[in-house]
Amino acid sequence: MAEKLADQPDKVAKTADVAETLANEPRAEFMFTDEQQQLLSAVRRFAAENVDETTVRRLMESDPPFDPKAWHRLGSELGVLGLSVSEADGGVGGTLVDQAVAVEELGAALACGPIFGTVYLAIPALVAASAGPARDELLAELVEGRRTAAFAVPDRAGAVDASLIEVTATPSGDDWTLTGTVRGVVDAGAADDLLVAAIGPDGVSLFAVDAAGAGVERTTQLTVDQTRPQAVVTLSAAPARLLAGSDEAERVIGHAFQVASALLAVEQVGAAQHMLDVAVQYAKERLQFGRPIGSFQAVKHRLADMMVDLEHARSTAYHAVWALTDGSDDPALAASIAQATCSAAFSRIAADAIQTLGGIGFTWEHQAHLYFKRAIVDAALLGSAEDHRSRVAELVLDTASAEKPPRVADGTRG
Amino acid sequence: MSNVADSDRVADLARVVVADHDPRSVPVTEFLGACYDAGLSWVHFPEGLGGLGLSRGNQAVADRILQGAGGPVPLGLNPMGYGMAAPTIREHALSDEVKKAWLRPLATTEDIWCQLFSEPGAGSDLAGLATSAVRDGDDWVINGQKVWTSLAHRARWGLLLARTNPDVPKHKGLTYFVVDMHSPGVETRPLRQLTGQAEFNEVYFTDARIPDAHRLGEVGNGWGVAMTTLMNERSALGGSGSRRGAGTISEAVSLWAARPERQTPVLRDRLTQLWLRSEAQRLTSERSRVSATVGGPGPEGSIGKLVGAELNQQIYQFCMDLLGPEGILYHGYSKPEGDREDSDWRGPIQQRHLRSRANTIEGGTSDVMRNILGERVLGLPGDLRADAGMPWKEIPRG
Numbered sequence: 001m002a003e004k005l006a007d008q009p010d011k012v013a014k015t016a017d018v019a020e021t022l023a024n025e026p027r028a029e030f031m032f033t034d035e036q037q038q039l040l041s042a043v044r045r046f047a048a049e050n051v052d053e054t055t056v057r058r059l060m061e062s063d064p065p066f067d068p069k070a071w072h073r074l075g076s077e078l079g080v081l082g083l084s085v086s087e088a089d090g091g092v093g094g095t096l097v098d099q100a101v102a103v104e105e106l107g108a109a110l111a112c113g114p115i116f117g118t119v120y121l122a123i124p125a126l127v128a129a130s131a132g133p134a135r136d137e138l139l140a141e142l143v144e145g146r147r148t149a150a151f152a153v154p155d156r157a158g159a160v161d162a163s164l165i166e167v168t169a170t171p172s173g174d175d176w177t178l179t180g181t182v183r184g185v186v187d188a189g190a191a192d193d194l195l196v197a198a199i200g201p202d203g204v205s206l207f208a209v210d211a212a213g214a215g216v217e218r219t220t221q222l223t224v225d226q227t228r229p230q231a232v233v234t235l236s237a238a239p240a241r242l243l244a245g246s247d248e249a250e251r252v253i254g255h256a257f258q259v260a261s262a263l264l265a266v267e268q269v270g271a272a273q274h275m276l277d278v279a280v281q282y283a284k285e286r287l288q289f290g291r292p293i294g295s296f297q298a299v300k301h302r303l304a305d306m307m308v309d310l311e312h313a314r315s316t317a318y319h320a321v322w323a324l325t326d327g328s329d330d331p332a333l334a335a336s337i338a339q340a341t342c343s344a345a346f347s348r349i350a351a352d353a354i355q356t357l358g359g360i361g362f363t364w365e366h367q368a369h370l371y372f373k374r375a376i377v378d379a380a381l382l383g384s385a386e387d388h389r390s391r392v393a394e395l396v397l398d399t400a401s402a403e404k405p406p407r408v409a410d411g412t413r414g
Numbered sequence: 415m416s417n418v419a420d421s422d423r424v425a426d427l428a429r430v431v432v433a434d435h436d437p438r439s440v441p442v443t444e445f446l447g448a449c450y451d452a453g454l455s456w457v458h459f460p461e462g463l464g465g466l467g468l469s470r471g472n473q474a475v476a477d478r479i480l481q482g483a484g485g486p487v488p489l490g491l492n493p494m495g496y497g498m499a500a501p502t503i504r505e506h507a508l509s510d511e512v513k514k515a516w517l518r519p520l521a522t523t524e525d526i527w528c529q530l531f532s533e534p535g536a537g538s539d540l541a542g543l544a545t546s547a548v549r550d551g552d553d554w555v556i557n558g559q560k561v562w563t564s565l566a567h568r569a570r571w572g573l574l575l576a577r578t579n580p581d582v583p584k585h586k587g588l589t590y591f592v593v594d595m596h597s598p599g600v601e602t603r604p605l606r607q608l609t610g611q612a613e614f615n616e617v618y619f620t621d622a623r624i625p626d627a628h629r630l631g632e633v634g635n636g637w638g639v640a641m642t643t644l645m646n647e648r649s650a651l652g653g654s655g656s657r658r659g660a661g662t663i664s665e666a667v668s669l670w671a672a673r674p675e676r677q678t679p680v681l682r683d684r685l686t687q688l689w690l691r692s693e694a695q696r697l698t699s700e701r702s703r704v705s706a707t708v709g710g711p712g713p714e715g716s717i718g719k720l721v722g723a724e725l726n727q728q729i730y731q732f733c734m735d736l737l738g739p740e741g742i743l744y745h746g747y748s749k750p751e752g753d754r755e756d757s758d759w760r761g762p763i764q765q766r767h768l769r770s771r772a773n774t775i776e777g778g779t780s781d782v783m784r785n786i787l788g789e790r791v792l793g794l795p796g797d798l799r800a801d802a803g804m805p806w807k808e809i810p811r812g
Contacts, residue, residue: 280794283794291798292795294792294795295794297784297785301781301784304783304784304791307787307791312694312697312698314698316694341690341694393682393685396659396689397667397689400668401671410743410762410764411743411744411746
């Protein structure tokens with residue numbers, strides 16, 4: 001089945017046609033196709049067979065902290081690393097909705113691998129960049145899963161801010177060299193390629209740097225989540241190839257941040273769903289006072305509230321994905337709505353799952369802490385819920401008009 | 415999934431209705447009657463009963479055109495009629511004759527409907543209700559008291575749940591009827607609420623008679639029929655406008671913009687959180703509408719009811735906190751008699767704030783909603799019930 005999917009680009013292309021037809025209909029949003037249901041099953045099966053909890057625990061303490069062979073299979077066999085990349089660029093020619101469906105399942109399984117750096121950021125950036133030898137070659141390698149990448153570009157809560165860039169680019173003949181430092185680069189430690197934003201003579205440009213090449217130093221930084229490592233990247237006249245010049249780099253980077261915000265939100269939904277499932281299952285089975293703890297309203301109502309938050313998160317995450325797919329909404333606002341909602345929801349659901357599990361949920365042996373830690377890190381990446389709330393406030397409240405100001409003061413009778 | 419040919423057909427029919435009966439010039443009843451005759455009242459109903467036999471998703475196609483041309487939102491004019499009575503009648507009325515007799519005047523809003531479920535002794539535990547229905551020839555004789563009945567004073571028909579057998583467990587002894595609110599032995603009295611208004615009523619039945627032909631569903635299956643009504647009620651209460659920023663949150667945002675001198679960063683973040691939750695719920699309603707394209711409303715409707723009720727309270731509380739000293743001024747507690755028909759129930763924002771306390775009680779308390787989500791959606795075990803299996807007449811009451 002998995003092989004079938006990858007081998008049937010025409011079928012996926014048909015999906016894209018249907019999506020396009022439906023895009024004219026307001027109801028197309030949230031309407032999943034049969035092909036997407038098949039994709040979901042295929043990824044779920046792959047995860048069940050290859051990404052069990054024991055594997056996750058082994059890989060998160062390995063170097064590199066993922067299985068390169070399994071990653072390659074995700075790209076080549078399953079074809080889920082570049083689902084929204086056009087066929088001409090070596091992808092499957094689907095939509096970002098397809099990519100989201102796969103991401104949700106990989107998030108639920110807490111799959112180890114450079115999905116944040118490669119799938120959420122690097123591939124969307126390359127897709128948005130103008131074609132050229134460096135970009136085309138790298139994109140094909142990343143989509144196939146033969147190489148992995150990290151996105152060494154600082155963000156201000158998931159948005160471009162050139163003032164944060166501490167790397168300079170110097171032309172040398174037809175090529176460039178980069179010098180400077182980028183902190184907190186997720187997936188950089190094991191990456192083959194680094195996509196680096198640097199300030200050149202004409203402003204911000206985006207470059208590709210061979211991570212194993214000269215002048216590149218990577219210092220791994222431990223984070224609370226062992227499945228999602230990061231590194232400090234120090235470049236000293238490191239040779240670089242231009243991917244996006246100053247005419248388009250900020251647009252390319254901004255697009256990548258928006259896609260990543262939406263896909264990260266979808267990952268949070270997948271992981272939160274898994275935590276809710278674990279907590280609900282436990283509440284049905286765990287007996288205290290001679291009855292399942294899920295029959296107590298204190299426990300039941302907390303689980304119901306978790307479900308409401310999860311459903312809200314799912315709606316906002318997929319809305320952001322659709323907004324980026326068919327332009328039905330301002331992608332910056334949709335991405336911030338999703339990030340504000342999903343970061344809060346996953347954090348709350350992971351914490352409340354531990355509360356539902358009680359003592360066993362606080363042990364190293366139980367899987368809950370792995371998700372709780374992923375929730376902490378995911379909430380901090382690409383801007384916190386609070387950062388995104390601020391942005392929503394700027395976009396919505398600060399522009400609100402009092403066209404129909406409610407006439408309030410009353411009590412004049414007294 | 416809605417089929418393109420179906421939605422085109424619905425759109426064509428809606429355009430014809432709008433062209434032949436311009437909602438901006440003809441009376442509301444004529445316009446809504448034309449919608450009914452064209453099958454656009456409930457497109458998923460059978461032809462001849464206000465529908466076209468199509469999937470529910472097509473309703474939005476019709477509503478966009480009908481309301482876009484200035485047509486009314488019928489759910490607002492006859493809420494219990496459109497939201498609850500119509501689906502219950504369609505599914506459970508005993509003959510097409512009574513279905514037709516009820517549905518068209520319901521659709522035109524000539525006949526307003528009300529719901530006679532809650533009683534002083536049966537709120538969340540609705541199945542414990544005590545109003546009795548005793549068979550007498552071709553009629554049923556009704557005695558008892560209902561409460562919290564919106565629109566009873568304007569209603570022509572009421573959806574009544576009554577006990578026909580006190581000797582069996584509570585859920586099994588109920589039967590569902592449609593009662594003529596104008597018939598002898600039915601007395602409606604306004605019930606004054608904490609807002610000072612009386613949008614609800616108490617309804618007393620003293621030997622009121624209902625013909626057996628006005629029973630819905632089988633004798634003893636009233637609970638099953640009531641579930642149809644309640645699921646539709648909750649999904650109607652939860653279904654909000656589909657435009658971003660519409661609904662209660664729009665009042666808070668306008669008030670925010672109108673009171674720059676009262677703005678603080680703390681209030682700004684509170685309002686942003688309320689806006690985000692409103693938006694997340696709006697998108698969730700859209701999503702469940704898409705997935706409910708086939709089939710009726712499911713337990714997911716309870717999410718909208720729960721969230722909408724709590725959001726309403728939180729948003730109006732925010733408005734009061736934004737207003738500060740201004741918010742405690744009040745226009746006074748008018749007498750309920752006389753002004754019920756004409757007054758705007760929603761009133762000034764201070765009154766809406768007071769009114770919002772009812773949101774987490776009416777149509778199923780938030781506590782019950784969380785039980786429903788936990789048990790029907792998540793599949794959690796039910797709580798212990800002290801009255802399980804007990805004949806209704808032996809259950810302690812008080």
